[in-house]
Amino acid sequence: MGAIPTSIFNISSLQSMSLAENNLSSNLPSSIGLWLPNLDSLFLGGNKLTGIIPESISNASNLALLDLDGNAFTGSIPKSLGNLRLLEILNLENNNLTSGSSASSTELSFLNSLVNCKHLTDLIINQNPLDGILPTTIGNLSSSLENIRAEYCGIRGNIPSEIGNVSNLAFLSLRHNGLIGFIPSTIKALGKLQILDLSDNRLHGSILDDICQLKNMGDLRLNQNELFGLIPECLGNITSLRYLYLNSNKLTFVIPTRLGNLKDILEINLSSNSLNGNLPPQLGSFKVATLIDFSMNQFTGKIPSTIIGLQNLVNLSLAHNKLQGSIPDSFGSMVSLQFLDLSYNDLSDVIPKSLETLSHLSYLNISFNRLKGQIPNGGPFANFTIQSFLSNDALCGAPKFQVAPCPTSSFHHLRKKRVALALYILLLIASILLATTFVFLFIKCRRRNQTPSNVDLLPTITPPRITYQQLFRATNGFRESNLLGMGSFGSVYKAILKDNTVLAIKVFNLQVEGAFKSFDIECEIMRNIRHRNLTKVISSCSNLDFKAIVLEYMPNGSLERWLYSYNYFLDLLQRLDIMIDVACALEYLHHGYSIPLVHCDLKPSNILLDDDMVAHVSDFGIAKLLDLGESVTHTKTIATFGYIAPEFGSKGLVSTSCDVYSYGILLMEAFTRVKPTDEMFLEDMTMRRWMRESLPNAISHVIDANLLKPEEEHLNAIVLQCVSSIMDLALSCSTELPGERLNMKDVLAALKKVKLWYLANCRRS
Structure with missing residues (x-):
């Protein structure tokens, strides 16, 4: 633990240095490359090394492997790394490194220098806040390059078509960035590609047939983008596919029958699209599959009986479709099944008793269908509750399922006699009620004549029940x-x-x-x-x-939708007005109600917008009323991570200051469009610290870029000053100690002043 031993640097002939995972926490010596000229491999991963990567490291001209992952390095990635002409593996994963881009360019300029590393095979830069655009020179990288991993890096813009020039690539992962545009057609030139992961970006357009030329593909992940159109039928020709994830896009039409050729597929996820038609019988071809998720689509027709062949299946979800008919009895042959979700369909008939043989089944959801008959009681059903069978009105079974008991033949005969007796009793009661009603109406009519005409009965304040x-x-x-x-x-x-x-x-x-x-x-x-x-x-x-x-009903949805969904935008004034609305609601809950009320779960998804974009705070499911005279109470922490006040998260202490803290985080999120749970916030780096270190001089680096217009410099200056004031307020709301936070009355007053200042300066400009 501590610094790197300086005695090592006296060994000038040292060829390999490995100090990985030794809890080292110092800076790297600035002259490290000069001291170790013969070094060919340097392993320093998994420590706590800080500071910048010294430029002198490029003097270790024999270096073939440089592994600095899992540290806390900051600053830009040195362009001098391009001088390491023998470099084969560069691993900078999981640090706080930036791109080194100049003010005039947003390109990841350090990649330009790596063009000189002609032997480079692995480039791993995951989980660094690079925040830039891939340069077209990426196509000039080493012809030996086999592995590019740049996940969670804040990379923006298009994927350059020049990527097709890196012809030896076997692994390409750019997931969880901000990539837009189309998947370049030149990707078809990457004939050796085995893994392609572009998930969790904002790519749009259709999935081109060009991708089907990647005959060695084993893992294709295009999920969580904005891709539309059809699933290419030719995907069925990539018989090497083991993992296919196309979920959470805007894909339409039917599942291509040729996908049945993927006989070695292990996991296939097409959920959360707009696919329709019948489930293809070729589903039974996925004999080695362990996961099939086709939920959240518009599939109709029956569940194909060919599913009987899927004996390795562990997870099956067909929920939220329009499937009809019965649950196939052959489900009982899927002996490995652990998770089965058929909820929110139009399934009918009985629950197959064969499901009792599924000894590994730990989750079952067949709610919101039209199933009838007896709920099985053996095997895994002994552990299920009514939650697995909700809204199937014709089910019967054991009392623990909170449904009617199932009739038996002897019971049915007895029931007829009881029904006849019940009818006789009901007729007698009806006669008595009729007579009583007649007397009541007669008395009421007499009293009405004696009641002054200007006296009205008190209206009921109880809202009508909806069935x-x-x-x-x-x-x-x-x-x-x-x-x-x-x-x-x-x-x-x-x-x-x-x-x-x-x-x-x-x-x-x-x-x-x-x-x-x-x-x-x-x-x-x-x-x-x-x-x-x-x-x-x-x-x-x-x-x-x-x-x-x-x-x-709030027709404009939630603040979360407006911050993060494609084609939605809020200007500065709209965001200000929304945050003022939220502050008004909290001021009422904390100070305007008879007993202080703490919301406890303030976040963008709980702020709803009406027709006029007026904000309404919702979801009081974990709110706490503070008793009279009480300022703090204890509770179990179940609020949303990232927005929880420190004292709430660690000790379960709830006060109005908890909402103020959450509001401060929400203010930061609303004007930066960055979530407090973003991957950049690791260990000691929190959203609050990130903001504190950015004020006042680097506010332009954290503000939502959509709020700035390159052609209006004067207006941008006003916007930056306004957001800087708001972020100062957010920091005052989110201090570590509850007693140092503002109250919502002061927060509301301050935010209204900021709005007045902004409007006044905009008019002058």
Whole structure:
């Protein structure tokens, strides 16, 4: 532990140095390359080394392997690395290195220098805040290059078409960046490519047939982009594929039948698209597959019986589709199955008793279908609860499933006699009620003549109950097409009643621990609070196995959608107004209500926007009322990581200061468009520290670039000054000690002053 022993540098003939994972924490000596001229490999990974990478390292001209991953190096990646002409492996993963781009260029300029490293085979720069654009010179990198990994680097812009020139590439991973544009057609030239991972970017366009020329591909991941159009049928020709992830895009039409040629596929995920048609019978060709996820699409028809051949399948999800017919009895042959989700379909008939033989099945969800008959009780069903079978009205079975008992033949005969007796009793009761009603109406008519005409009965303040059947119809059977969002305790659906009233329905997932309590808390709180910037509760629906809250519908969705979804944009003034609305809501909860109320889970997805873009704070499922005279209370921490105040996260201490802390983080996020859970925030680097170190001189590096317009320098200066003031306020809200934080009255007043200053200066300009 500590510094690198200086005695090592006296050994000038040293050829290899390995000090990996020794908890070293000093800077690298600035003259390290001069002291070790004969070094050909340097392993310093997994330490806590800080500072910059010395330029002198390029003097170790024999260096073939440089491994500095898993440290805390800062500054830019030295361009002098290009002088290491014998370099074969460069691993800078998991540091805090930047691109070294100049103010006039956003390109990752250090890549230009690596063109000189003609023997380079591995380039690994994952998890560094490079924040730049791939240069076209990437196509001039070593012809020996086999591995490029640049994940979680904040890389923007297009993938250069010149990437096709790196013809020996076997592994290319650029996942979790900000890449846009199309997948270049030149990628077809990478004939040796085995792994292509472009997931979690903003790529659009269609998946071209060019990709099918990569005959050695074993792992293709294009998920979580904005790709549209058809799944290329020729993907079925890449018989080497083992992993295919195309989920969370905008793909349409049917699954190509030729995908059935992928007989060695292990995992295939096509979920969260707009695929339709029937599930192809070729599904049964995936005999070695362990994961199949086709959920969140629009598939119709029956589940193919060919699924009987999938005896290695561990995870199967067909949820949120429009599948009909019965659950195939052949499911019982999938002996390895552990996870099965068929919920939110239109399946009917009985639950196959063959499922009792699935001894490894630990998760089952067949809720929201039209299943009937007895719920099996043997095998894994002994461990399931009603949460696996919700909203299948014709099911019967054991009392633990909270359904009606199944009738037997002897019971059925007895039941007829009981029904006849019950009818006789009901007729007698009806006669008595009719007579009583007649007497009551007669007395009421007499009293009406004696009651002054200007006296009205008190109107009821209890909102009308909405039945489950009404909600079911209004949400089209809780279909995925009506899904607005999902949270910790359930899902929110858009509902249209018969009179065309549009509502939002929050359906609680009672299988999640704490959901019952969350429903009760939210009902209790929302019954008593009223404010323009709080979501209005219309009604609720509750029975043993279903609980929902009926809310005012917010047509513009959540703040999270407007910050992070494609084709949505908020200008500076809109963001200011939204944050002022949120501050107004919190001021009311903390100071304007009879008892202080702490929201406890403030985040962009819980801020909803109405027709006029007015913000409404929602989701009070874990909120806390502070008793009279009480400023702090204890609770179990279940809030969202990244927004939790330190004292809440570590000790469960809740006060109004917790909301102020979350609000401070939210302010930073709203104007930087960076989440507090971003990969750049590791260990000691938090969102607050990142912001503190950026003020006041580097505010242009952290502000959401969409707020600046290159052609309007004067206006940009006003924007930067305004955001700088807001970030100062955010830092005052998010201090470590609760007692040092502002209260929401002062926060609201300060934010309104910032808005006035901004408007005044914009008018002058």
